[in-house]
Amino acid sequence: KVGADWKIMxxxxxxxxxxxxxxxxxxxRLSMTWQNEFVPDMKAEGHSTCTYDxxxxxxxxxxxxTHEIDKPDSKLIGGVxxxxxxxLASLKSLLETGESLVESRNWPEGV
Numbered sequence: 471k472v473g474a475d476w477k478i479m480x481x482x483x484x485x486x487x488x489x490x491x492x493x494x495x496x497x498x499r500l501s502m503t504w505q506n507e508f509v510p511d512m513k514a515e516g517h518s519t520c521t522y523d524x525x526x527x528x529x530x531x532x533x534x535x536t537h538e539i540d541k542p543d544s545k546l547i548g549g550v551x552x553x554x555x556x557x558l559a560s561l562k563s564l565l566e567t568g569e570s571l572v573e574s575r576n577w578p579e580g581v
Contacts, residue, residue, distance in 0.1 A: 476502060481576075484508055489517060499523050504537070504546075512546040515539060520550075533558070 477488040489503035501521040506512035518539035525532050535558065537550050560574035 477507075480508065489520075492519070493521070497524055506546055506549070509545075509549070512549060515541055515544055515546050518544070518546055518550075533561075 472491050472494050474491045478486040480486045485507045487504055487506055489505055491502050493499055493501035503517040504520045505517045520537045523534040535554055539547055557574060560571040564570040
């Protein structure tokens with residue numbers, strides 16, 4: 471629902487990331503604000519925007535993830551740019567085999 475809050479919980483009970491739904495247009499688009507809640511430098515940057523777009527691609531579906539913030543040299547974008555490829559590879563594995571990548575099943579050590 472547009473305007474709804476969302477959050478990702480860390481297993482120890484802390485909030486990892488949070489935001490609000492900006493666009494909810496199933497099955498084509500989901501866009502949300504995104505703020506890191508547990509790394510002070512990233513939290514200080516404020517909200518970024520993350521958008522998921524789905525479009526037909528022959529017999530498949532193409533997923534495009536765009537995560538952006540209007541801040542040069544953003545630490546948040548640097549961090550998520552390292553995480554998204556791995557998470558999307560895990561999603562691909564889950565869709566193709568029924569199993570996610572083992573490394574993506576747990577929160578990173580030391581967080």
